[in-house]
Amino acid sequence: MKALVYNGPHDVSVNEVPDAKIERATDVLVKITSANICGSDLHMYEGRTDMESGRILGHENLGVVIEVGPAVDRVKVGDRVCLPFNIGCGFCANCEKGLTGYCLTVNPGSAGGAYGFAGMGPYSGGQAEYLRVPYGDFNCLVLPRDSEEKENDYVMLSDVFPTGYHATELAGVQSGDNVVIYGAGPVGLMAACAATLKGASQVMVVDTHKDRLQLAEKLGAIPIDDTEGDGVEKIMALTDGKGADCGCECVGYQCCNMHREEVPNLTMNNLVQTVKATGRIGVVGVFLPEDPGAADKLAKKGQIAFDFGQFWFKGQSMGTGQANVKAYNRKLSRLIEHDKVNPSWIVSHELPLADAPEAYANFNERKNGWTKVVLKPGK
Incomplete structure (x- = not known):
């Protein structure tokens, strides 16, 4: 064959x-x-x-x-x-x-x-x-x-559809919630679709690829263009400074910043900032036990510099893993x-x-x- x-x-x-x-x-x-x-x-x-x-x-x-x-x-x-x-x-x-x-x-x-x-x-x-x-x-x-x-x-x-749905389950999305989704790739778009199906009042999708953000907008989500690195500020403005009720990580360990440089902890720490106190985060983006090809020393060992202090202080919770x-x-x-x-x-x-x-x-x-x-x- x-x-x-x-x-x-x-x-x-x-x-x-x-x-x-x-x-x-x-x-x-x-x-x-x-x-x-x-x-x-x-x-x-x-x-x-x-x-x-x-x-x-x-x-x-x-x-x-x-x-x-x-x-x-x-x-x-x-x-x-x-x-x-x-x-x-x-x-x-x-x-x-x-x-x-x-x-x-x-x-x-x-x-x-x-x-x-x-x-x-x-x-x-x-x-x-x-x-x-x-x-x-x-x-x-x-x-x-x-x-x-x-x-x-x-x-x-x-x-891809169950994985996007799983992201919203891990994040605990409920009817009326404000939801922030990092990643407008196929999984992020499916998470936005799932959040909409569940009756989320506002779905914000963050990415730097304009063609993918256009698809998110067609779905009825609010596209957040993070090309200039100001995505966190835009989300906080849309949520009256409180942050979203919950959030989904749909990018994973090869996340890049506005300069197209890999920053494996970027989306995770941005979610800690943009999800409200006591809010929940669902992580379906792939993170591996080791990544020998990474430029970051921690990432080589499957680790990231996670903002755990702020995560703990805000009383947030998290669910992770494949669907x-x-x-x-x-x-x-x-x-x-x-x-x-x-x-x-x-x-x-x-x-x-x-x-x-x-x-x-x-x-x-x-x-x-x-x-x-x-x-x-x-x-």
């Missing part, structure tokens, strides 16, 4: 590789019809993780079931399914609690597994023609009959099915798999207008 392979920093290629296949009785084999490029893929693309060369990338996947293992009894051949990026077994202590992002079975010695991702198990990614899905009955979200018409909406259920996609994807799927939301509005490019290397390069450079890329292996 054809698949996008990681060769090394800034080097990916579409290669012929051995076909994905059923390996265990509980597996499902899926023919991929849509696979997104995620901002998290760029951490690996840039060589900022311990991703091994030769691995297939891609953790935001949707397709058609073409084969099932002998122990699979719910998912059927021909079903259109969306796959949560985090692989769960369904029966460990964490999966039983709905914490499928931290499955204790699929990645021995660690908590959590994922497709095509550094440090999250040996699983191949889905930026390929076919994908093996472990524990298929548990991990496959079977889509409704109209799913083909809305495929670019439903593929967002694999990661437990299965906790959200079924109900979010219903919103898509009944036309309450269409997350595909963030899609800027729909491309064949063969164009993936060029797409990675453009997306990584944050070229104007490159917001969300959907790869179509069948085209």
Whole structure:
């Protein structure tokens, strides 16, 4: 089969590789019809993780079931399914609690597994023609009959839409809240969408990329352009000096200041400043245990100079970590099915798999207008 392979920093290629296949009785084999490029893929693309060369990338996947293992009894051949990026077994202590992002079975010695991702198990990614899905009955979200018409909406259920929603859950967003979101990339835009769905009275989205801020404004959010480094002041002015009721971090450890210099603690400390006393912060931007490629000495060890004194003094609280996609994807799927939301509005490019290397390069450079890329292996 054809698949996008990681060769090394800034080097990916579409290669012929051995076909994905059923390996265990509980597996499902899926023919991929849509696979997104995620901002998290760029951490690996840039060589900022311990991703091994030769691995297939891609953790935001949707397709058609073409084969099932002998122990699979719910998912059927021909079903259109969306796959949560985090692989769960369904029966460990964490999966039983709905914490499928931290499955204790699929990645021995660690908590959590994922497709095509550094440090999250040996699983191949889905930026390929076919994908093996472990524990298929548990991990496959079977889509409704109209799913083909809305495929670019439903593929967002694999990661970016639930992750944005998770940010608002971690932040405790409630109806009537003022919410500040750092990052107008796909996850930040989905967090703004989720906050709006929950009835937030005011959603402020902070970024320096004007094309992404325009998308936030189209959603009904207030764009905060931090190009001049005055975003904190703008947010405080919009909240009568009190700060937002809660906030979401949707950027992560490669956050940059107005000079395009990496400052890994910038968004975290800005949130401490712009969220009110006793407010809550939800962090879904990726922060890693180590980042050897960082310029900052602390960041190399996975640490940041966090303004904990002010955080403590203000009595703020925080929730962190990757989304437990299965906790959200079924109900979010219903919103898509009944036309309450269409997350595909963030899609800027729909491309064949063969164009993936060029797409990675453009997306990584944050070229104007490159917001969300959907790869179509069948085209």
